[in-house]
Amino acid sequence: MPQSTVGHPPLPRQAKIAVVGGGSTYTPELIDGFARLREALPLRELVLIDPAADRLDLVGGLARRIFARQGHPGTISTTGDLDAGVAGADAVLLQLRVGGQAARQQDETWPLECGCVGQETTGAGGLAKALRTVPVVLDIAERVRRAAPDAWIVDFTNPVGIVTRALLRAGHRAVGLCNVAIGLQRKFAALLDTAPGEVHLDHVGLNHLTWETGVRLGGPEGENVLPRLLAAHGDTLAGDLRLPREILDRLGAVPSYYLRYFYEHDAVVREMKAGPPRATEVAALEERLLEMYGDPSLDEKPALLARRGGAYYSEAAVDLVASLLGGTGSPYQVVNTYNDGTLPFLPDDAVVEVQAAVGTKGAAPLPPPDVDPLYRGLIASVTAYEELALEAALRGGRDRVFKALLAHPLVGQHASAEALTERLVAHNREHLPWA
Known part of the structure; x- marks a missing residue:
């Protein structure tokens, strides 16, 4: 497979990292890790990229104050221009949410009408997120390939497995990462x-x-x-x-x-x-966090951020990027x-x-120990769903959506799959050109 044969020059003395979705309220967790762990991953430049200028200004200001407090010599810039932001990057981190928290709230709500789990990364809600996300991520990755052909893409964007499969299948230098x-x-x-x-x-x-x-x-x-x-x-x-x-x-x-x-x-x-739904709590947390980020006296990640999720996200990111770029990450x-x-x-x-x-x-x-059939069956079943989900994300069509839902162990019944298909399309029409 492509990933096992692609090399990369040794870690630059100081790297350039770009974060797509840099206006996320998660970002200060990432910034804190870059500041604390700078010996493992020396940074020359960190670029936060996001189309939401208001959020980006708040997050970027706090990010610079965190670097200043911890004595990090690197520069932090913000931009809404993806191509300029990723140009010459050594690694590009993807942490975006297509449709924002409003779409997440829908993902967590309408599946319940059919008696199925409403969750943003698995089941019917996870499929909706994949359909919205995969085309956007692939467009971003193509632009990264043009502007920074040697860059690694590290995907945090959920559903990570499906998004990473899309990136690898398109030939991108990509690795997916989760904090579980x-x-x-x-x-x-x-x-x-x-x-x-x-x-x-x-x-x-x-x-x-x-x-x-x-x-x-x-x-x-x-x-x-x-x-x-x-x-x-x-x-x-x-x-x-x-x-x-x-x-x-x-x-x-x-x-x-x-x-x-x-x-x-x-x-x-x-x-x-x-x-x-969890999205309601998250939306309230985000509003409060953004208020805090705008306080010019705040120069560290606030304790409230821990309630947003993503614990140890920054340590995992630094470890992975450092290893990919030839630094001192864990083996x-x-x-x-x-x-x-x-x-x-x-x-x-x-x-x-x-x-x-x-x-x-x-x-x-690494070769894992033998996998018990108790896990093997479920892994194989969800893998089949993910293959069908990716086809639906790449090619569209109600029939492909239906088949992916029918294959998912959390759905499985044709009447449920049909009802969920109708709701998924209705709630995501603006993000699905084929619909």
Whole structure:
């Protein structure tokens, strides 16, 4: 596959990084990481790119103050001009939301009318987000290819697995990244009273559909202490995941919290119907955060940002970009990349989320332990859905949308798939030219 054979010149003494979607309220988390971890990833220039000039001004001002407070010598600029912003970049980070929080609120609402989970990255809502997002991301990536042909593209934009597959299929130098794995690594390290770098995860699956089947000390060949973790801290871990302790014990693994949508689907739907969508809370948080960002005395990321999500997002980003550009990133990282034989029950061009050796030639997945059929079946099923979802995003058409929904394990019934198709198209018409 292309990613395993592409090289990159050694890390420049100081790199240029561009962030597409730089007006996001997440961005100060990223800026804080760039400032704190500048030895791992020296930056000459950071460009925040966003068409929303008002948000960009607020976020850019805080970003410069964070750099100044922490003594970072790099420059931070803001622009609405994508081509100028990415020109000559060593890496381009994508963190955009097509349709904004209004579209997210819809994604979390109309699926519930059909008795299905309303969530922005999985199920019917996740498909809607993919259909809006993939064409926009591919257009951005083509412009990056023209303006910065040697740049790596790091995708945080959800649904990460589908978006990364679209980028790789189009021949782009891309890696997908999520913060679920690094969050669990940090959690396990705290419970084990050890440094996060000593904790290696046997992490297997797809983006937002993963299990930790082993927790090893010191590296891929280290002692597996997961049984010990589950015995001593199973209640804590189950509480964080909002799953019964019994499920973790019977699995002998720690699923990501997104597995709750599968393992307790009906209970989750009832909860979602009973309360406001997460998007409502996020919109209120964003409004308050932007007010705070406009305070000229604020020169650090506010504590409130932790409630927005994205914990350890900056550490994961710095680690990955540093490795891709030849710096001092961790030798093994959990990323989204081509399967390329890693999980033999999936096509080579599926995108999996696994541990990989990361360097200037990209991400080379590590052979995982044997995958239990309990996980294998669900992984294969959702991979098939993602393939159909990508075809719908690239080629459009109600029939392709219907087939993707019918294939999704959280939908599966033809009447539900038909009803969801009608709602998806109705709520996203302005983002779907074919509709």
